[in-house]
Amino acid sequence: xxxxxxxxxxxxxxxxxxxxxxxxxxxxxxxxxxxxxxxxxxxxxxxxxxxxxxxxxxxxxxxxxxxxxxxxxxxxxxxxxxxxxxxxxxxxxxxxxxxxxxxxxxxxxxxxxx
Amino acid sequence: xxxxxxxxxxxxxxxxxxxxxxxxxxxxxxxxxxxxxxxxxxxxxxxxxxxxxxxxxxxxxxxxxxxxxxxxxxxxxxxxxxxxxxxxxxxxxxxxxxxxxxxxxxxxxxxx
Numbered sequence: 758x759x760x761x762x763x764x765x766x767x768x769x770x771x772x773x774x775x776x777x778x779x780x781x782x783x784x785x786x787x788x789x790x791x792x793x794x795x796x797x798x799x800x801x802x803x804x805x806x807x808x809x810x811x812x813x814x815x816x817x818x819x820x821x822x823x824x825x826x827x828x829x830x831x832x833x834x835x836x837x838x839x840x841x842x843x844x845x846x847x848x849x850x851x852x853x854x855x856x857x858x859x860x861x862x863x864x865x866x867x868x869x870x871x
Numbered sequence: 872x873x874x875x876x877x878x879x880x881x882x883x884x885x886x887x888x889x890x891x892x893x894x895x896x897x898x899x900x901x902x903x904x905x906x907x908x909x910x911x912x913x914x915x916x917x918x919x920x921x922x923x924x925x926x927x928x929x930x931x932x933x934x935x936x937x938x939x940x941x942x943x944x945x946x947x948x949x950x951x952x953x954x955x956x957x958x959x960x961x962x963x964x965x966x967x968x969x970x971x972x973x974x975x976x977x978x979x980x981x982x983x
């Protein structure tokens with residue numbers, strides 16, 4: 758079945774630095790990938806839709822300059838949290854696939870900004 | 872705009888018993904898909920079951936089945952013969968023309 762690999766699974770960074778999270782589709786090509794943020798005991802909040810070869814589409818309220826998304830190939834999308842602050846600490850999840858058959862999710866990245 | 876509502880923040884079920892998780896949604900679209908996802912403590916999202924809106928027959932996957940009531944916009948998940956490994960957060964999701972929308976989740980506890 759379809760596999761989505763997300764890396765790293767956990768990262769701790771200092772306030773003011775940037776962190777990059779990778780999302781790879783291992784056995785299929787994904788023209789579209791999605792990035793979610795999940796707060797403790799809460800649902801998944803869609804942050805942005807990553808489109809291969811073009812600009813990402815951000816949801817309302819999500820800062821484009823804070824959360825940079827690059828989808829340079831059909832198997833890789835990256836989310837960079839720039840100038841991270843403690844309030845950016847969260848669980849970030851990527852997904853790929855189709856809305857018809859259901860998405861495959863990465864295993865998530867727990868970001869802690871200290 | 873589409874919405875997905877899970878009114879049960881938490882449910883408990885005895886091992887080997889049956890439990891039903893509720894989900895309602897609101898949409899003006901006629902063609903869409905509905906899903907149930909499981910998120911265990913590892914936080915890996917796992918697809919449990921999928922339902923196509925144009926199909927009247929309820930989807931089943933082993934011990935998991937749905938009760939899809941299109942007119943009522945209801946999509947409940949029934950778990951039969953509950954197992955300890957079923958303990959997780961369960962999210963109902965809607966997929967239509969534009970977005971994939973998740974409900975707020977139901978935490979299922981399985982009691983030994």
